[in-house]
Amino acid sequence: xxxxxxxxxxxxxxxxxxxxxxxxxxxxxxxxxxxxxxxxxxxxxxxxxxxxxxxxxxxxxxxxxxxxxxxxxxxxxxxxxxxxxxxxxxxxxxxxxxxxxxxxxxxxxxxxxxxxxxxxxxxxxxxxxxxxxxxxxxxxxxxxxxxxxxxxxxxxxxxxxxxxxxxxxxxxxxxxxxxxxxxxxxxxxxxxxxxxxxxxxxxxxxxxxxxxxxxxxxxxxxxxxxxxxxxxxxxxxxxxxxxxxxxxxxxxxxxxxxxxxxxxxxxxxxxxxxxxxxxxxxxxxxxxxxxxxxxxxxxxxxxxxxxxxxxxxxxxxxxxxxxxx
Numbered sequence: 242x243x244x245x246x247x248x249x250x251x252x253x254x255x256x257x258x259x260x261x262x263x264x265x266x267x268x269x270x271x272x273x274x275x276x277x278x279x280x281x282x283x284x285x286x287x288x289x290x291x292x293x294x295x296x297x298x299x300x301x302x303x304x305x306x307x308x309x310x311x312x313x314x315x316x317x318x319x320x321x322x323x324x325x326x327x328x329x330x331x332x333x334x335x336x337x338x339x340x341x342x343x344x345x346x347x348x349x350x351x352x353x354x355x356x357x358x359x360x361x362x363x364x365x366x367x368x369x370x371x372x373x374x375x376x377x378x379x380x381x382x383x384x385x386x387x388x389x390x391x392x393x394x395x396x397x398x399x400x401x402x403x404x405x406x407x408x409x410x411x412x413x414x415x416x417x418x419x420x421x422x423x424x425x426x427x428x429x430x431x432x433x434x435x436x437x438x439x440x441x442x443x444x445x446x447x448x449x450x451x452x453x454x455x456x457x458x459x460x461x462x463x464x465x466x467x468x469x470x471x472x473x474x475x476x477x478x479x480x481x482x483x484x485x486x487x488x489x490x491x492x493x494x495x496x497x498x499x500x501x502x503x504x505x506x507x508x509x510x511x512x513x514x515x516x517x518x519x520x521x522x523x524x525x526x527x528x529x530x531x532x533x534x535x536x537x538x539x540x541x542x543x544x545x546x547x548x549x550x551x552x553x554x555x556x557x558x559x560x561x562x563x564x565x566x
Contacts, residue, residue: 245541281542285311304539312343412447
């Protein structure tokens with residue numbers, strides 16, 4: 242297809258349903274041993290980590306090396322976005338040295354500025370507003386489990402945070418039956434829901450509930466995330482109190498069918514939003530989900546830098562001078 246060549250990925254809403262399916266098809270092929278070729282041969286990618294990382298850094302670095310490229314990790318103490326230099330100046334300088342940027346930033350606004358100043362592709366590896374690569378891997382996991390995404394019944398139990406936002410956009414694009422369960426005051430942002438309505442073209446992409454029973458009644462996937470994200474530490478005790486009745490424990494899981502599978506984007510606060518007995522239990526697919534970060538991101542990068550995979554092998558590098566969207 243080649244539709245992703247040279248593209249940025251700032252939001253999962255930047256993709257069409259067909260493009261998400263393209264990424265997932267390539268990811269599935271890579272996971273089963275398809276040869277990706279070397280679309281990143283001779284290419285260098287900067288990896289900016291303003292926030293701590295485990296899965297994101299390792300999965301992206303391994304994916305870049307699998308594709309023949311050279312990752313250059315840059316940490317906040319070195320790059321100091323907005324302190325030593327403006328975000329735009331950092332982007333312009335990196336653009337002279339590297340072929341693309343993967344950025345995990347505190348501020349989504351900084352990511353948009355970074356992408357606007359760069360000629361090469363920029364990939365969102367997480368911001369305070371979205372986590373698109375996580376949700377691409379999540380969609381891959383759901384498709385592996387159920388064999389489809391359209392009409393998949395996913396119940397997200399937790400805060401209307403960045404992961405939730407990316408899930409809402411994915412649901413709108415792919416026809417997922419998404420239910421978001423959270424206490425009053427922690428709902429997804431109204432602007433996110435409005436954008437999702439536009440993406441869904443008249444179909445309601447998400448149902449919101451304050452109690453778990455309705456959302457979980459026939460759920461195929463039970464998904465949760467931490468109650469307190471980075472930057473919200475001062476709210477931690479209040480959030481623990483407000484979310485306590487929504488802990489994904491054995492009792493809550495019994496509200497869902499016994500065939501439901503449990504997902505968590507990690508890191509988990511064991512004993513807080515999820516218990517050990519669920520996270521390590523027979524319904525959990527959390528570590529399969531974590532593995533799929535590698536395959537989804539490798540697929541995404543192969544498509545951005547090579548255009549398409551034919552029979553499991555990349556058909557050639559993107560042309561010189563291709564600029565980001």
